[in-house]
Amino acid sequence: MPSNELDELDRYVIYRLQKDIRGTSAATIANDYGVSPSTVRKRISRLEDEGIIRGSHLDIDYEQAGYQLFTIIFCTAPIPEREQLAQEALTVPGVVSVRELMTGEENIHVVAVGRDGDDLSRIGRDLAALGLEIVEEELVHNEYSCPLHWFDKQSD
Template sequence: MPTLELDHLDKQILYRLQQDARRTSSNDISETLDVSASTVRNRTRRLEANGILRGYHADVDYEAAGYQLFTLIVCTAPIPERENLAEAAADVPGVVEVLEVMTGEGNVLVQAVGADGDDLSRIGEELDDLGLRVSDEDLIRNTHRRPYARFERADGA
């Protein structure tokens, strides 16, 4: 699929949605950017249709939700199987996100949530059964996320 050329308005819309998509309406964005709300809606639909804007995700505090263990599991997959194994890992109960990394070792990063150590052991075993080699497991204390700053700057630099 060809890459959609993003102009300043597209970038500004993406930046504002990254800040807080749940409480940001087309009207809110249109007021700050001095364009119509329908322009923002049309641009948003185009960004979605082109696969640039892929979704609106909840940011869950797992500890507050009763799941004390939020972990990053570093796995290695054979390169030809990496994508298929990453997709399969996403289906393991307790796994909340899987990232494919462009390296030979540690090329699949799995974020998982568990109520206790047994939960995390089961997840590790299921990942191993899929064919992923687990090399490290780290408990995540906090996640800090910010919108991509280049979308905000007027010069696009």
């Protein structure tokens, strides 16, 4: 099997980990799928080695943590500098993620959190100082996510 081709077990492991990485053990996945825990651990290691699984991420309620302003900042970057500027944006205090888009004028989306308007103003100034043109800013009320349903063996 080519390294980037996922079989049913690979997809199921990814689905279960996306659903609840902290509450799901290799033994649980193995028991549910009918394979040994060592098989699942080997699959997870291989998926990590191939860069398909790139770590785990906490879902933080920033408002509960004292950062009540959660914003998406839509920016424009020159195409030759887009990737570099996206990486540099991650160094700005308050920035929690950056999406680099392949199309459209607003080709960098920066997700940032702050305690107040002064924090968001500083983040905007810092991004502009990097060379990003800020096109629009939107405050986010809530964000929801779920595992990719196609990876669930029950959805076939």
